Amino acid sequence: MAFPATLAPYAARAEATRGRLYKEAESAFRTPFQRDRDRVIHAVAFRRLKHKTQVFISHEGDHYRTRLTHSLEVAQIARTLARALKLDEDLAESLALAHDLGHPPFGHTGEDVLVQCMEKYDGFDHNAQTLRLLTKLERRHAEFDGLNLTWETLxxxxxxxxxxxxPLAKKKDPLPAAIVEYAEAHDLWLDSFPSLEAQVAALADDIAYNNHDVDDGLRAGLFDFAEARDVPLVGPALRAAEERFPDAPRVILIAEAVSDLIGAMVQDVLSETRRRLEADKPAHADEIRRADHAFSAFSPEMDRDLSGLRSFLHENMYRHYKVNRARSRAKRIIKSLFDLFFHEPETLPPEWRSRYEGASEARLARVVCDYIAGMTDRYAAREYRRLFGDEFEG
Known part of the structure; x- marks a missing residue:
């Protein structure tokens, strides 16, 4: 397999991967990171992202983002950043496509309910759930559970x-058992930063969701142009679009403003990341990992403006009464399903029931949690209707 020869010295190297937990023969025409990307795309959990949402319930409108469209947008931005910095684009793309796999139905609302339901049973964390999916729950291979991705991707x-x-960890809470258990078998250097590819993928996520929330919020009428004109970043972009295209319809002005915003944020990340790279001059990917700071970041000025934008979205979109109504329905669905399956496990499908039989109460709770977390919005709503007979448009 021919590997790219133009990567920066601090980029992850597919030919030098630390490998997979289970040994496999290498592909004759794909790098290890390309195979990781392809395995994520073909995963059942990836397909389900089509009907998982972040803010809106899936039936609210076909033009709003889902977890799938969001992941594709993140992947596009991550590849752009990786290409500009001479990083491994395939690794950055793999991480972008995989980053939301562990999210349950109904976005953060579904996660909040599962956190409460699993409080006595090692909790719920969407990041740990992503690892469970990639290393255990996906079943596509005869010789091992999971997708057997490379060390660098995991x-x-x-x-x-x-x-x-x-000392550099932001949170001091105990780690989820899924992460601890996997790291014991496949040491992921939990005390270090990840590769620069992972860092730019994380920032691509920030860029994508902030901009598509502005886009979706304006299109859904959760806030209007007059309100948005006073918001950091958004206001100047909207005014600039109106000046350039005074006769354009609002839907075009929104698209032009969001496009400019994405470009400005990408440029800011590139400038700040290059500044940090030039200051420290890392010569190997492990120097990125062992540093005492992240190398990829927004500038302080962009961070300040993003804080103002997030505050506006929190107040005017995430707490909007229409979103609160959808959240209320989602809470009722997830809590009802969890309670029923936990107290009456005979109602679980046979495949899932067989995963806990004879085991502990904690094991049953985790099986129920895995089952629900894997549901799409519409499947969870249909299960709720089947089991409780209540009206819900899914």
């Missing part, structure tokens, strides 16, 4: 927000 999935242990 490291990036687990640590995309930075070190999980040691």
């Amino acid at each position: 490291e990036g999935v687990v640590k995309h927000n930075g070190p999980l242990t040691g």
Whole structure:
């Protein structure tokens, strides 16, 4: 297999991968990171992202983002950043496509309910759930469970927000058991930063969701142009679009403003990342990992403006009464399903019932959690209707 010869010295190297937990013969025409990307795309959990949403319930409208469209947008931005920085684009893309696999139905609302339901049973964390999917729950191979991805991909999935242990960890809470258990078999260097590919993929996620929430919020009428004109980043972009295209319909002005915003954020990340790289001059990917700071980041000025944008979205979109109504329905669905399956496990499908039989109460809770977390919005709504007979448009 021919490997790219133009990568930066600090880029991850597919030919030098730390390998997979289970040994496999290498492909004659794909690098290890390309195979990781392809395995993620072909995963059942990836297909299900089509009907998982972040803010809106799936039936609210076909033009709003889903977890799938969001992941594709993140992948596009991650590849752009990786190409500009001479990183391994395939690894960055793999991480972008995989980063949301562990999210349950109904976005953060579904996650909040599962956190409560699993409080006595090692909790629920969408990042740990992604690792469970990639290493256990996906079943596509005869010789092992999971997708058997490379060390670099799993490291990036687990640590995309930075070190999980040691003095540089942002959170001091106990790690989810799924991460601890896997790291014992396949040491992911939990006390270090991930590769630069993982760092740019994480920032691509920030860029994508902030911009598509602005786009979706304006199109859905959760806030209007007058309100948005006073918001950091968004206001100047909208005014600039109106000045350039005074006769354009609002839908075009929104698209032009969001496009400009994405471009400005990408340029900001590239400038700040290059500044940090030039200051430290890392000569190997492990120097990125063992540093005492992230190398890829927004500038302080962009961070300040993004904080203002997030505050606006939190107040005017995520807490909008229409979103709150959808959230209320979602909470009722997830909590009802969990309680029923936990207290009456005979109602679980046979495949899932067989995964806990004879085991502990904690094991049953985890099986129920895995089953629900894998559902799409519409499947969870249909299960709720089948089991409880209540009206719900899914």
